[in-house]
Amino acid sequence: MSKDTFKVETKLTRLGRDVHDQYGFVNTPIYRGSTVVFDTVDSLQNNKAKFWYGTLGTPTIKSLEDAWSELSGAEGTVMSPSGLGAVALALMTTLKSGDHLLMPDSVYNPTRNFCKVFLEKFGVEITYYDPLVGENIVELFRTNTSTLFLESPGSQSFEIQDVPLLTRLAKQRGIKTIIDNTWATPIFFKAHEHGCDLSVEAGTKYLSGHSDLLMGLVSANAETWPALRAMYDSMAMLPGAEDCFLALRGLRTMHIRLKEAERRALEVANWLSEQPEVSRILHPAFEGCPGHEIWKRDFKGSSGLFSVVFKPGFSKEALSYMLDNMKIFGMGYSWGGFESLVVPFNCADYRTATKWNPEGLTIRLQIGLENVEDLMTDLRQGLDRLSAFR
Known part of the structure; x- marks a missing residue:
């Protein structure tokens, strides 16, 4: 029986852990650390080690990244210390000064605040749109529109957006799509299967499940993954090892x-x-x-x-x-x-x-x-x- 045929409940008990690499222990241990020691100058200068500095990953962090990527059907995943941090990381991956961003009017209010306080300051134009706009979204596209943000359902008001339609229309014009998928999680909604380039999750919520950690995750399809990873590496905005351990523990019972x-x-x-x-x-x-x-x-x-x-x-x-x-x-x-x-x-x-x-x-x-x-x-x-x- 191949692990690819396992149902989601079974997958969640196995993702992001390898008992053979963990001396037989069931759970991935907590790796705390900044410095990684190399055996040779060649390995040091050419980054030939699996891990080469704490801000770019540890075995604990990679276990969670790999688990979330497989659960989400993504090419890769990076993390941040909060859900809002993950939103910011995703937006900075697809936007630059002079770009135009489309944001649903039903979006999580701290995301709106980030747009006002940070993105507008750096010359990003923002248009808020009716989350139920459907095909008429094309009327809002501009020559400098680089990103279409989605949140389904909408924060507090719970409008469901037609994600496959909106991502298809955006893709036809080379516009990147980001979705905040925190409400449904990848268990109830596969964002990448429905056309989203980047999917944001506040792991603070159902991944944690116990109101004792803050975490954000961003997963990417193959086309967008290199840009996301490059932005993540440039900022070193990662959660602590203990939080990643708790998130991996929460993953086992999330379904x-x-x-x-x-x-x-x-x-x-x-x-x-x-x-x-x-x-x-x-x-x-x-x-x-x-x-x-x-x-x-x-x-x-x-x-x-x-x-x-x-x-x-x-x-x-x-x-x-x-x-x-x-x-x-x-x-x-x-x-x-x-x-x-x-x-x-x-x-x-x-x-x-x-x-x-x-x-x-x-x-x-x-x-x-x-x-x-x-x-x-x-x-x-x-x-x-x-x-x-x-």
Whole structure:
């Protein structure tokens, strides 16, 4: 039986480790280090060793890079100390001064901030577009457009983009495509198979799974890999050995945790959709979510993050009263860990290409590994506070 025929659950238990190189130990050990000692002048001057300085890789780092590349169907992978760092690394790989970047209006807000604070300063022109633009994206292409950024589903609002269509149209004009694939991970969405040149993942989320590390990963297809690796090597923006070890550990259980997050989130989301205070659910698996049909066509599943739109009439003070007194749901900006989280949000604060005008207040939920009935009880009590606030 060839390892190429293994299902993803089996692959995840084997990727990025070789017990023969590890003296029989199951897990790749932690290699800390900066200096590498060479046997000869020739080896030193011509970089003939497998590793030649700590910033360019160690066995621990390479184990994770190789594992993620195989999982993603990529030519190669590099890492950074955070998801936002991975976004920056990908954008700097495809952009130069004077280029034009297309960015979805639903993008993760720190990515938007990086565009404003860093890219604009160095002469990159940025146009934000409707994530549901479809074929009309070609009307936004310019002669200097070098990069089309995608995020599917969109941050907080969960629009699903037609990635195969957009990457095909970009490729026809020599435009590079980058996707933030953190929500689905390569388990539920194969970004490179759908035409993306670079795929970004915040390993902080489901790869970690335990809310105890920060990490970003960028994988590349064969055409874009040399440029990505050259940019990475020029910056030495790599995570620590301990974080890579923890990420490799998280990789082993990621499929089980992701499938469980999917099951629990769908159960909670369906229950919430029936509550009298709720207007609708923003979840790609729900028919009313923008791009649902594309999600059914392109994705193999959904994760534990979704949003809720309340019916009109509730005040911000009532929402604060609801959230300030939650017993299980914590308020925090990350997700993908074992704990359930909630944040209120308002996309209208930053959108420029589309209007965000839902009928009521909105919250985003991360469903963790707590008992689902306990979560529903916590939410029901919170909804009671929302309704009772005067």
